[in-house]
Amino acid sequence: MTMNVLKNLDFSKAPLIYKDKERNQENRNTESGLSNFRPITLSDRDILNSYLLENPYGICDFSFGNIYIWQHKYNTRYTLHKGFLILRAGEEGEHSYLMPLGKGNLKEVMEDLFDLEGDALRFSSITPHMEEELRDIMPDGFKVVNPDDFCDYIYLSENMITLKGKKFNGKRNHINKFMSLYGDKYEYTEINDSLIEECKEMNRKWCLERDCRKSQTDYCETMRALDNYKEIGLKGGVLKVEDEVVAFTLGQKNNDNTFNVLIEKALGHIEGAYPMINKEFAAQETSDFIYINREEDMGEEGLKKAKLSYRPHLLLMKGMGVFQ
Missing domain, CATH: 3.40.630.30 (Gcn5-related N-acetyltransferase (GNAT))
Structure with missing residues (x-):
């Protein structure tokens, strides 16, 4: 589309x-x-x-x-x-x-x-x-x-679940690569209390990969979300390879039509982990919604490129309202 x-x-x-x-x-x-x-x-x-x-x-x-x-x-x-x-x-x-x-x-x-x-x-x-x-x-x-x-990047949930069509060839190739490397070694599961500490440890590894103490990241906000995921009302998914957490995501209902993905993280050395957690989580949590809001790119070119690669249905532009 x-x-x-x-x-x-x-x-x-x-x-x-x-x-x-x-x-x-x-x-x-x-x-x-x-x-x-x-x-x-x-x-x-x-x-x-x-x-x-x-x-x-x-x-x-x-x-x-x-x-x-x-x-x-x-x-x-x-x-x-x-x-x-x-x-x-x-x-x-x-x-x-x-x-x-x-x-x-x-x-x-x-x-x-x-x-x-x-x-x-x-x-x-x-x-x-x-x-x-x-x-x-x-x-x-x-x-x-x-x-x-x-802007917010808005996607059709059906597209994120199925990845059908030529425009998603690249994503399917990444997932196929993941499956060829880890097909008998990976597990996807819904987040639960027993996985929180492992997700927090993966967040620390993710932070070290990016040397995030020298740049603005959502490291601390992610920790806050993990510590309070039930009370906040978040849904979550966790991807493990050989019993190690390599990716996780957190999100929640925005309104009756839209599901909001707040956090998605994967370890960079695990090829295909990002598209794999994206597809698995979408299939498990967003099928009852028309749209998935994957939020803003924060002005980061790499993040912008990644979000555009999923072919958003809509770029929902947002501006500052002032009085003159």
Whole structure:
């Protein structure tokens, strides 16, 4: 299928302790308004998901897992206001918001945010769908600025499961190579508690392969996800060769149509491990969904090339919404 492109869609700061032990007994399922933005805890999952899973946009930003594991890097906070979930990132004076999610008077909520932030009000990850909605209610002065190539990569789950057709010849060849090398030595299994420490050890090896202490990676966020995978609500798959974990992936439901792959890692010296874990996980976890969101490329050319090689069904462009 022809790719559709829609125009408008530190390591050092990561926590040293990955297991979230915070259990706030306060009733957080109450509206607190724009004066009380809260950190995200695991006990907030159900209330946030009551909004997030209803989102019609399908962007990776609305995955509870992403919000939770990256909140320390982006200083993500949330509040409930007039029937809407409002997510905010950034430090004081440099806030950016995601599209409010909920049912009610969106225009009134937007006006409240404008009263709070003034001309500094800005929104991140604004898709074409969101832009249309916001222009309808705030026609004057609203503009979406599009960073080059800032998008989510959206795939048809059927394509990722079957890899049919000439366009996937390369992927099938990599898998065939994997099978020729490890066909009687590999095992794919759903992630479980007994595999967490092995996955964390593989994450350390993956980090060493990339010398990741000298570059920005998701090493710490991956550890946080593994330590809390059940509480976050993640599904996972693990690929073993000769009883050693060589690849794993983690993801979760984004909405009724879309499954979100948050993390996918494989050891570089195991030929074909990436396409193998990709196909196995898609077959096991995504057959009930139309789309798979494999998230952004973070501006990395290698990651961009890898994502494009799977022939995305859609590049869901995302821009920054500002007022001028």
